[in-house]
Amino acid sequence: MRIMITGATSGIGKALTVAYAGAGHQVIACGRSADKLDELKQESSHIDSLCFDLTDFDNYPNLASEQTGLDLLIFNAGDCEYIDDALNFDAKRFERVININLISVAYGLQAWLKHLKPGGRLVLVSSSARLLPLPRAEAYGASKAALSYLGRTLAIDLEKHQLAVTTVHPGFVDTPLTERNTFTMPMIVSSEQAAAKIIQGLDKGLDEISFPSVFIFFMKCLRCLPFSWWRKIAKRIV
Ligand SMILES: NC(=O)c1ccc[n+]([C@@H]2O[C@H](COP(=O)([O-])OP(=O)(O)OC[C@H]3O[C@@H](n4cnc5c(N)ncnc54)[C@H](OP(=O)(O)O)[C@@H]3O)[C@@H](O)[C@H]2O)c1
Numbered sequence: 001m002r003i004m005i006t007g008a009t010s011g012i013g014k015a016l017t018v019a020y021a022g023a024g025h026q027v028i029a030c031g032r033s034a035d036k037l038d039e040l041k042q043e044s045s046h047i048d049s050l051c052f053d054l055t056d057f058d059n060y061p062n063l064a065s066e067q068t069g070l071d072l073l074i075f076n077a078g079d080c081e082y083i084d085d086a087l088n089f090d091a092k093r094f095e096r097v098i099n100i101n102l103i104s105v106a107y108g109l110q111a112w113l114k115h116l117k118p119g120g121r122l123v124l125v126s127s128s129a130r131l132l133p134l135p136r137a138e139a140y141g142a143s144k145a146a147l148s149y150l151g152r153t154l155a156i157d158l159e160k161h162q163l164a165v166t167t168v169h170p171g172f173v174d175t176p177l178t179e180r181n182t183f184t185m186p187m188i189v190s191s192e193q194a195a196a197k198i199i200q201g202l203d204k205g206l207d208e209i210s211f212p213s214v215f216i217f218f219m220k221c222l223r224c225l226p227f228s229w230w231r232k233i234a235k236r237i238v
Pocket residue numbers: 006007008009010011012013030031032033036052053054055076077078079080100125126127128169170171172173174175176177178
């Protein structure tokens with residue numbers, strides 16, 4: 001397969017890149033850091049790279065002919081910044097998170113979707129955070145809830161073009177993104193475990209991939225509570 005992965009220089013994206021290249025697939029790894037991409041290319045001759053900022057649409061590179069005809073297009077890049085003081089709302093911080101987690105996906109769709117082959121699959125890496133309003137997650141949660149909605153609508157609209165869509169909802173994964181968290185992260189898994197779950201789900205052609213299953217089960221149970229109850233619980237976990 002020919003696979004494009006954004007956010008390939010770190011965490012889940014890097015683990016997916018290494019796993020797919022290791023299995024003999026051609027991977028186009030996208031990232032912002034030329035050094036990290038060069039390091040990644042040392043891992044396998046099956047890894048090609050594109051270095052650019054996903055939030056800067058004017059500087060999206062044109063694909064070489066050997067980079068088109070994609071089987072899998074994985075929008076994984078993302079970031080998390082918390083809204084620490086909701087009263088003094090930081091709109092710039094909100095904008096930064098929405099830009100990388102949501103708007104850059106729209107840019108990517110405009111730029112690359114035409115390069116996905118009929119029978120190919122688009123993958124959006126969202127988050128289990130879309131399930132529940134979490135403290136300080138105004139920006140991150142809103143971006144991921146919107147991304148999951150986008151994934152489901154695209155699944156309806158792209159089916160007639162023989163394109164499938166999978167939305168991924170990980171729980172906590174041990175990556176540079178979560179290293180910044182100062183709270184306990186229940187049932188956290190490694191990037192390699194996350195990548196294995198995603199690959200397994202994609203191999204099965206699943207519309208949605210959510211893991212770890214016990215964590216997702218608890219999140220879904222909590223989501224069934226009246227919001228007034230959840231608000232009281234959420235306040236206690238800040
Ligand atoms: N870790 C978790 O617990 C968790 C849980 C649920 C969902 N997710 C989602 O999984 C995805 C991957 O997260 P991760 O934990 O693997 O994070 P990570 O280790 O911080 O990796 C994020 C990747 O996105 C890239 N990126 C960020 N901003 C970019 C930009 N403007 N242009 C191009 N690339 C950019 C980063 O590149 P640089 O190295 O250049 O910064 C990096 O390669 C994210 O969408 C995240 O929201 C993660």
